[in-house]
Amino acid sequence: MGSSNFAGWQIAQASARATARHFLGLVSEQSLYNLSARTVELEVLPACRAHGVGVIPWGPLAGGLLGGALQKAKEGRRASERLQKSVERYRAQLETYEGLCRELGESPADVALAWLLANPAVTAPIIGPRTMEQLTGSLRALEITLSAEQLARLDRIWPGPGGEAPEAYAW
Numbered sequence: 567m568g569s570s571n572f573a574g575w576q577i578a579q580a581s582a583r584a585t586a587r588h589f590l591g592l593v594s595e596q597s598l599y600n601l602s603a604r605t606v607e608l609e610v611l612p613a614c615r616a617h618g619v620g621v622i623p624w625g626p627l628a629g630g631l632l633g634g635a636l637q638k639a640k641e642g643r644r645a646s647e648r649l650q651k652s653v654e655r656y657r658a659q660l661e662t663y664e665g666l667c668r669e670l671g672e673s674p675a676d677v678a679l680a681w682l683l684a685n686p687a688v689t690a691p692i693i694g695p696r697t698m699e700q701l702t703g704s705l706r707a708l709e710i711t712l713s714a715e716q717l718a719r720l721d722r723i724w725p726g727p728g729g730e731a732p733e734a735y736a737w
Contacts, residue, residue, distance in 0.1 A: 567591070567593065568593060568594035568596065569592050569594070569595050569596070569619075570595070570596040570597070570624075572610070573610065574608070574609030574731075577610065577613040577614060577617060578617065581619070593618075593620060594621070595614050596623075596624050598623070599626070599691075600628045600632060600678060600682070601678055601681055602628045602631060602659075602724055604724070604726035607730065609730070614687055615686075621685075621689060622688075622690060623682055624692045626679055626693060627675055627679075629648070630646075630649050632678035633673075633675035633678070634674045635653045635674075659723055659724060662723050663720075666716075666719055666720070666723065670716070672706070672710060673706070675703070675704070677710065677712075677720075679693070679704060681712060681720055684712050
């Protein structure tokens with residue numbers, strides 16, 4: 567059984583109840599997780615790791631924001647008013663991010679997916695391709711290995727919450 571958008575305490579509680587009943591319990595958790603939405607790093611990812619629950623991130627490209635959003639689009643998701651507002655909000659980060667992707671010689675979407683795949687708690691992101699070209703293009707992320715320095719650069723561009731709870735906020 568899998569969960570979606572559970573808090574860390576709910577994952578721990580479900581796992582404890584399953585164990586008490588000698589049941590398997592949760593095997594996966596679907597959560598919003600990408601370079602620009604990292605709140606799950608506080609408690610959800612640590613709970614999943616502790617209880618052997620695989621994480622299947624949804625929204626890995628932040629609705630197109632991390633897929634090359636600075637490239638002008640006349641149609642599709644990148645042309646939406648909602649995404650254009652996000653582009654303006656995150657413009658400085660996107661310019662730095664897309665510059666790093668160019669340095670790496672990789673597409674922004676592939677780097678965003680490779681970043682998720684570099685996290686041992688992540689089983690696989692939910693990519694949601696609409697075309698065969700998008701599906702085959704996403705497979706490139708499986709071949710990208712980001713170095714510790716590249717991961718650190720991505721953390722500087724898209725800072726997370728500062729680690730796991732409570733250390734991230736208590737001291």
